[in-house]
Amino acid sequence: MPTCLGSPFTGAAQKVGPREIMTEQKQVVTRFAPSPTGYLHIGGGRTALFSWLYARRHNGKFLLRIEDTDRERSTEPAIEAIFEGLRWLGLDWDGEVTYQFARQARHREVAEELLRQGKAYHCYTSAQELEEMREKAKAEGRPIRYDGRWRDRDPSEAPAGVKPVIRFKSPNEGETIVRDHVMGDVRFANEQLDDLIIVRSDGTPTYNLSVVVDDHDMGVTHIIRGDDHLTNAGRQSQIYAAMGWDIPEFAHVPLIHGADGAKLSKRHGALGVDAYRDMGYLPEAMRNYLARLGWSHGDEEIFSTEQAIQWFDLEHIGRSPSRFDFVKLENLNGHYIRVTDDTRLADETIALMKHLGLWDDGSNFGSDFRAKLIAAMPGLKERAKTLLDIGKGAEFLRAKRPIPLDDNAQKLLNDEARALLRRLLATFETRQDWAAGEIEATVREFADTENLKLGKVAQPLRAAVTGSSVSPPIFDVLATLGREESLGRIRDQAA
RNA sequence: GUCCCCAUCGUCUAGUGGCCCAGGACGUCGCCCUCUCACGGCGAAAACAGGGGUUCGACUCCCCUUGGGGAUACCA
Numbered sequence: 001m002p003t004c005l006g007s008p009f010t011g012a013a014q015k016v017g018p019r020e021i022m023t024e025q026k027q028v029v030t031r032f033a034p035s036p037t038g039y040l041h042i043g044g045g046r047t048a049l050f051s052w053l054y055a056r057r058h059n060g061k062f063l064l065r066i067e068d069t070d071r072e073r074s075t076e077p078a079i080e081a082i083f084e085g086l087r088w089l090g091l092d093w094d095g096e097v098t099y100q101f102a103r104q105a106r107h108r109e110v111a112e113e114l115l116r117q118g119k120a121y122h123c124y125t126s127a128q129e130l131e132e133m134r135e136k137a138k139a140e141g142r143p144i145r146y147d148g149r150w151r152d153r154d155p156s157e158a159p160a161g162v163k164p165v166i167r168f169k170s171p172n173e174g175e176t177i178v179r180d181h182v183m184g185d186v187r188f189a190n191e192q193l194d195d196l197i198i199v200r201s202d203g204t205p206t207y208n209l210s211v212v213v214d215d216h217d218m219g220v221t222h223i224i225r226g227d228d229h230l231t232n233a234g235r236q237s238q239i240y241a242a243m244g245w246d247i248p249e250f251a252h253v254p255l256i257h258g259a260d261g262a263k264l265s266k267r268h269g270a271l272g273v274d275a276y277r278d279m280g281y282l283p284e285a286m287r288n289y290l291a292r293l294g295w296s297h298g299d300e301e302i303f304s305t306e307q308a309i310q311w312f313d314l315e316h317i318g319r320s321p322s323r324f325d326f327v328k329l330e331n332l333n334g335h336y337i338r339v340t341d342d343t344r345l346a347d348e349t350i351a352l353m354k355h356l357g358l359w360d361d362g363s364n365f366g367s368d369f370r371a372k373l374i375a376a377m378p379g380l381k382e383r384a385k386t387l388l389d390i391g392k393g394a395e396f397l398r399a400k401r402p403i404p405l406d407d408n409a410q411k412l413l414n415d416e417a418r419a420l421l422r423r424l425l426a427t428f429e430t431r432q433d434w435a436a437g438e439i440e441a442t443v444r445e446f447a448d449t450e451n452l453k454l455g456k457v458a459q460p461l462r463a464a465v466t467g468s469s470v471s472p473p474i475f476d477v478l479a480t481l482g483r484e485e486s487l488g489r490i491r492d493q494a495a
Numbered sequence: 496g497u498c499c500c501c502a503u504c505g506u507c508u509a510g511u512g513g514c515c516c517a518g519g520a521c522g523u524c525g526c527c528c529u530c531u532c533a534c535g536g537c538g539a540a541a542a543c544a545g546g547g548g549u550u551c552g553a554c555u556c557c558c559c560u561u562g563g564g565g566a567u568a569c570c571a
Contacts, residue, residue: 143497200569299519328521383533458530470532
């Protein structure tokens with residue numbers, strides 16, 4: 001472990017460690033570089049979060065680059081979805097968005113430079129030849145790779161009428177080491193890395209060239225991305241070296257798997273972040289969950305984004321892939337719901353339910369409903385894990401008389417119970433005070449005179465007033481509903 | 496096929512040679528609280544993949560096996 005040995009700082013000055021000194025010398029720049037071929041999925045969301053956290057931790061910059069060079073698959077809606085997803089997650093990026101496609105000329109310029117320096121060459125190998133090469137290598141059990149047949153061939157031998165690709169001349173001997181902050185030193189034998197295509201025959205640059213050029217031009221110092229890019233890091237390092245550019249710090253984060261351990265696919269769990277919003281998760285819960293998935297700070301489980309920024313580091317990112325666990329996310333979300341302000345919860349619930357078309361009947365949406373929802377929120381949020389749960393739990397507030405009864409409520413309201421409600425109703429009618437405490441006193445007193453346990457009265461009452469066997473504390477419910485509405489609902493069910 | 500990475504309770508993880516017959520969290524199961532359901536509180540079961548080394552001593556270091564994952568494109 002490096003210490004302050006050799007550092008001029010001793011004694012009281014030891015608080016300033018080597019790390020702080022380094023980061024002051026060079027501002028940290030991270031980036032998130034999704035390709036807009038679909039929604040922003042959860043794995044992308046997490047690498048974006050890690051990059052954002054790291055940049056914020058070091059007072060650096062977090063850049064966004066859209067890798068839209070695949071013209072066939074890139075779409076405008078996907079770009080919007082990425083922006084929207086990041087915004088919802090609260091991950092703000094610095095400066096203007098970079099669009100990779102717009103930088104093609106620059107990428108080609110670098111390829112030309114490589115060509116000029118003899119570090120790249122034109123290759124005229126046809127698709128069929130390539131195919132044969134692969135077949136043969138496979139049959140002989142050799143690594144499948146381009147054999148470099150045009151690497152040193154004279155340009156005059158070029159076949160007429162064939163548009164060449166430009167290949168990068170990668171070293172044949174020795175090894176390339178990727179110094180990764182998560183994976184450690186990863187070594188690749190250079191003979192394993194063949195001469196990759198950096199410019200296609202139609203003149204468009206390929207991914208491995210474009211990323212290197214863009215990351216360099218954008219001044220990216222730390223590349224935090226999925227570990228499916230680990231082998232790319234080797235090839236990219238060679239390009240950086242060929243251009244004489246500084247190689248950025250790498251941190252390859254293991255991928256997230258589905259609950260069954262298999263790769264996250266659309267069939268299970270590979271949802272866009274908008275899907276999580278629609279399921280009623282709070283962005284802060286999402287951030288907390290995602291941060292904790294694959295990264296840790298000792299035993300800390302629940303922490304604010306501010307704390308995450310303070311604590312986040314590359315060294316404590318785990319090296320093994322993790323599974324996405326909805327149950328844990330729910331638990332965390334429930335926690336955040338419980339500590340969230342009632343007004344915000346009410347407004348977000350209304351917005352979400354409307355967005356989903358669940359509360360679009362236009363009724364009961366006046367300020368009166370909102371006020372009631374806020375009033376009922378303490379009881380509602382305690383039993384909710386998502387905003388959807390709150391919406392569901394609040395249905396009794398919207399219901400119009402006579403309110404619908406679910407199966408359990410039906411069962412609760414037998415003849416005996418209805419008779420009981422009738423007597424209770426009579427008692428209620430003599431009381432004008434309608435605060436929760438007053439109501440509770442009345443009901444307890446009533447249960448006493450009836451020689452019943454409180455539950456025997458509370459359950460039928462709950463069924464009559466909420467149409468369900470489950471609800472927030474019944475006295476709060478009655479108070480929120482108001483005397484008139486409450487008595488009306490009881491009357492509807494009293495025999 | 497070849498290359499690379501990974502491997503602690505069901506899940507997320509702490510653990511960087513002795514503090515660990517392995518700690519926390521979610522989930523599960525009991526109990527308590529209680530007008531329902533929750534919340535909350537208390538408690539329990541539950542893991543170092545297997546085999547070799549290295550060492551006075553391995554969850555921690557090395558090797559092999561097994562099992563996962565990723566990469567091997569004129570996709571990104």
